[in-house]
Amino acid sequence: MKIAKKTKSVIVLLAALCSNFSIGAVRAESLYSESSFRPLTADNKAFRIGDAVTVQVLETSSASTNADTTTRRKNGVNADFSLTRNPNITAGVNVGGDFDGGGRTQRASKLLTQLTVSVIAIQPNGDLQLAGEQILYVNDEEQRVKLEGRARPQDISDGNIILSTRLADARITYVGDGDLSERQRRGWWRRFVDWLGF
Template sequence: MKNRRILAALLLAGFAASAVSQSLYDEKSYRALASDTRAYRVGDALTVQVLENSAATANADTGTRRKNELSADLTRAHVPTVSVGIGAGGEFDGGGRTTRSGKLLAQLTVTVKEVLPNGDLQVAGEQLLLINDEQQRINVEGRVRPQDIAENNVVVSSRLADAKITYVGEGELAERQKPAWWRKALDFVGL
């Protein structure tokens, strides 16, 4: 009986020595129950509302007029007068107008890629859509100040610094929008 008690005490001592206490608090993933849900560290998700509306117009009008004349008279004694004249003139009127506008409305979720030394978040993300066999890709990259992120973890694209927003379509419709190779060749030689 005494041996059993000693053996049990040794076993309990061995288990107690190997038991390590662990905290439930993990600094890397801890978020207080009452804290907001805004992105603030690498790997967090952030929703970007892309609201871009741009318009540009350029006009140019040119008008030039030119008139040059050169004349000479040659007179000799007892010889009839000889006159020579050269004249040149030209007019040019030109003008052009370029108008371009674009509008992009989208919403996508990006990931925090880096937390910069000043606290700004470097974010990037991509969304692929397939509509009627047309693939459309939206890429968003930029830098976000934490104070620009709304309570619902959304930021508007106009608040992205160094923003790079691309919207590209691939498919039959996108190919039809491009000029043919022969049109590009004629444009290259100026025809």
């Protein structure tokens, strides 16, 4: 009898506790973050937003254009008039023109640098959108290299390096600012005279 009473009191106590405290749903969680998980045999390539990628910029361009134009034009008009009382009147008009023109344009540029950029977005097809900037100061001259582009994961080497020639939609900007760069710019009066065509 006493055991039955004790059992009954324990059940009542448990029922009271359950009514006072709500028991939350039990859920299972993974032991690792699937977004950042990488197998032990995986390489160190960038694959998510925020990862760093080293870009070797090896850009060389050369262009040359030649143009030569020559035109010749010659027109002639002759007329003779004969009158009985006056001597013959002769009139003539000759029109001629020559034009010779030529031009040559030649440009060559070379940029070799290396900078590390970040993955800022991942395209639906898996391509990585890269962007970054590097600023150097040499003798009070600011040298700024800015790079944007889209890279395929398979173009990134095992050492997490990609060549700039393998970037799609690449935009590479190299700008220098300082006394040396300022001396290379034309003065405002020279630009104004050039704008007038003198």
